[in-house]
Amino acid sequence: MANGGIIGPVQTVTPATPETLTTFTSSGTLTTQATTTSVQTLVVAGGGGSTPDGSGGGGGGGFRCISDISVSGSSPYPITIGAGGGPGASPGSNSVAGFPSNPITSAGGGGGCRNAGVAGGSGGGGGRYAPLPNAAGAGNTPPTSPVQGFAGGASHPGGASGGGGGAGGVGATGTPAGAAGGVGAGSSINPSPCVGTPGPCGSLRYFSGGGGGANQPLAQPGPGGYGGGGNGNNPSGPNSSSGVANTGGGAGGGVAPHSSPGGSGIVIVKEPAIPKSAPGVWSMNTVYDLVKQGEWGGFNPSFIQATGGTISESGDYRIHTFTASGPFNVTSSILKPAGSDLADWTVIAGGAGGGANSGAGAGGAGGFRESPGTSTGSYSVSPLAGGSAITLTTQDYTITVGAGGTGGVDSPSNTVGGAGTASTFSTITSAGGGGGGACTSTSNTGLPGGSGGGGLRGGHAGGSGNTPPTSPAQGNNGGTGGGNYGGGGGGGAGAVGANGSGSSGGAGGAGVANSITGSAVTRAGGGGGGSQPGCGASGGPGGGGNGGSRPGPGATPGTANTGGGGGGGTDATEGPNDNYGGAGGPGVVIIRYKYQ
16 A cells, blocks of 8 residues: 555546526426536516407516526426416416526516406506506516516506516506507527527517507507517407517407417526536646646636626627626636736616606706726727726625606696616716706706706706716706797717707707627617607607607607616697606616636
8 A cells, every 4th residue: 555645536637518508498307417506597487468358468477587596416407387378368377497496486477457457477557448547567476586577557548558567677558659568678598599589689589578558449559578578459450469489478458359368488597617627636836837827727717707687798708787786796806817807897877757748858868888898809889988997806796777767747746857866886886867857846957967858848958967077978968948849858878968949849869889798789868858739859869768749649768778868748638647758768787808
């Protein structure tokens, strides 16, 4: 028997295991790879169905994407796929990933009904039966954190049904122009061939869109939301459409004799790549030299490792997109090659709401700030790029995504648009947009913010942008109200809001584009000012909502997760809610670093 020295096995290297994606479009069993110890899982429930009598759109199925779930290698785990709710306002069925350490259940979408919408993962829209208006079904029922879905939209007093809620936003309130289903949520966990549907962010696939509301009398029905939501129906138009299979999309609202089922759910499990490892006895001199070189036998992790948000990849770079507040957990940042611990970023605050009634000013976009983009592949950036990339260290960063401001209301009295809230990452803060002015004792002028709100009709000034000041500027001023009944446009990240002119509202200031996610996306556009009479002004490119028109549709909200400002309200004749200002769009935080 030999003895002395260090006793142990010789140098051996355990081979790497590649990343694996397993997709379930029907119930079954997942068997993990031998070396898997944790997984990331997307669980989408079935979408809600609709009724054939002027129903709201069905709600999208609950959407939950959970990381770092502990599992054992070569082990079976049950997967249940929820069916779409059948015609008749039936809710969708739950989908379940049965991991004992962290069972994940996503709730079926609520049904769109002729009366009040049904609660669910996302809620169903309210229908057209008296007494009107009918309330929407609540989303995120039962509650989860982060939320698994949003509420549907209420019906209009004139009979138009509300849109079903989606995993990424509320369903629209019924309007004579038709109520859209809420937008679904995007995911980068996607196999080849792709599942889900395209959406606003080209690098993601979308699930759990809400169904569009039905419309009576003969008027335009609502479209389904991104993520498989079905289109609504009216008596003379095409039949309502079903939620798309295996997206969890809600059904479009029906008009007799037509109704539709929701789309079935889906579960996708991502088993991460396992780097090769080297148990055994190694020369300390060899180890020291290899670690200094960042090599350590070719298996030492040479790049940042992190979790949080929705993760996608572009070449050698990994992107974390936060559409809601949450942690960004950097789990490995030491002994990296020079420069590989740097992260580029885009931080956009929530857009503001537009003011209510009679040529109101539009909401300003949320503040837009981004790094130069030269540390992670030199992608295209906007003229607002400045500051520097952030050096990541092993810690949990708190990400705050600012909410959009509420739209102004006209009862019991007119109100200005609510301010958006700030978004933050590390030392970077972008300010919420400034609310649009309204005919009120509180403020006729637009309010200051990341970008300023538009001023009320009658020559009232727009709010100041870039407040508080940053360099480069995070936004622009809102426009001045017109001399008659045209509200000023909200400021955008790339341009000031246009002034109102006579009875015509000013267009929203344009947003700016960058390609931090791998493809160019424009965000942070200002809302369009309200008009009376005539058509409301267009929102600025980058998610700005349109201003209200008289006659015509009311103001529209800023697009979710663009930081767009809401449109300004007008003195509409179609219904009380059409006087309201549009709500601002929530912001977004995007982080990009080298991962291979």
